[in-house]
Amino acid sequence: EAQVTQNPRYLITVTGKKLTVTCSQNMNHEYMSWYRQDPGLGLRQIYYSMNVEVTDKGDVPEGYKVSRKEKRNFPLILESPSPNQTSLYFCASSLDAGGRTDTQYFGPGTRLTVL
Amino acid sequence: AQKITQTQPGMFVQEKEAVTLDCTYDTSDPSYGLFWYKQPSSGEMIFLIYQGSYDQQNATEGRYSLNFQKARKSANLVISASQLGDSAMYFCAMREGIQGAQKLVFGQGTRLTINP
Numbered sequence: 001e002a003q004v005t006q007n008p009r010y011l012i013t014v015t016g017k018k019l020t021v022t023c024s025q026n027m028n029h030e031y032m033s034w035y036r037q038d039p040g041l042g043l044r045q046i047y048y049s050m051n052v053e054v055t056d057k058g059d060v061p062e063g064y065k066v067s068r069k070e071k072r073n074f075p076l077i078l079e080s081p082s083p084n085q086t087s088l089y090f091c092a093s094s095l096d097a098g099g100r101t102d103t104q105y106f107g108p109g110t111r112l113t114v115l
Numbered sequence: 116a117q118k119i120t121q122t123q124p125g126m127f128v129q130e131k132e133a134v135t136l137d138c139t140y141d142t143s144d145p146s147y148g149l150f151w152y153k154q155p156s157s158g159e160m161i162f163l164i165y166q167g168s169y170d171q172q173n174a175t176e177g178r179y180s181l182n183f184q185k186a187r188k189s190a191n192l193v194i195s196a197s198q199l200g201d202s203a204m205y206f207c208a209m210r211e212g213i214q215g216a217q218k219l220v221f222g223q224g225t226r227l228t229i230n231p
């Protein structure tokens with residue numbers, strides 16, 4: 001089944017404790033992206049990647065890191081989480097980033113709480 | 116400046132009626148794409164429909180159609196014959212930028228409730 005998977009789905013952690021949210025897609029998509037969703041703000045892009053070893057900042061990159069060492073994986077790293085990073089996080093992927101094939105398909109979401 | 120505006124925070128519709136969810140966008144880029152996603156209470160984001168800026172015809176996908184008015188910069192989602200399962204949050208989104216440096220920006224969403 002073609003899908004985007006994220007782990008963990010739920011995470012409660014404490015301020016300053018490094019964490020990684022994994023994202024994997026099995027569709028051989030070139031483009032991957034991370035978003036956070038907060039009430040009243042919709043979804044905002046954190047980082048995106050056009051291909052292996054190519055990443056760029058979205059609209060809210062502060063406090064986050066990403067890497068794209070393999071085409072299928074795009075982990076989101078919070079080196080020192082803070083309470084304002086409590087949010088619902090989505091990973092998404094698309095075949096590429098142009099034309100009709102740039103429709104992004106989303107993972108199930110990761111609900112993160114930072115105490 | 117807000118690039119995607121959804122002016123209806125919430126809508127209530129009777130089952131089997133058609134419903135239109137509004138979306139206006141702002142861009143100076145001649146090449147862009149417009150998307151609608153559905154987010155049910157379970158939280159996942161489900162792609163519904165896509166419209167490219169150069170597409171001559173309005174997009175349709177089953178009961179979903181996109182009323183694309185380029186000059187007015189609007190891309191309203193029309194759901195025909197609404198069903199109880201259509202109750203969800205709906206997001207309009209726009210992809211803009213040159214290939215290789217593209218971003219997807221979302222509106223704040225419209226919560227649609229279908230009443231039996």
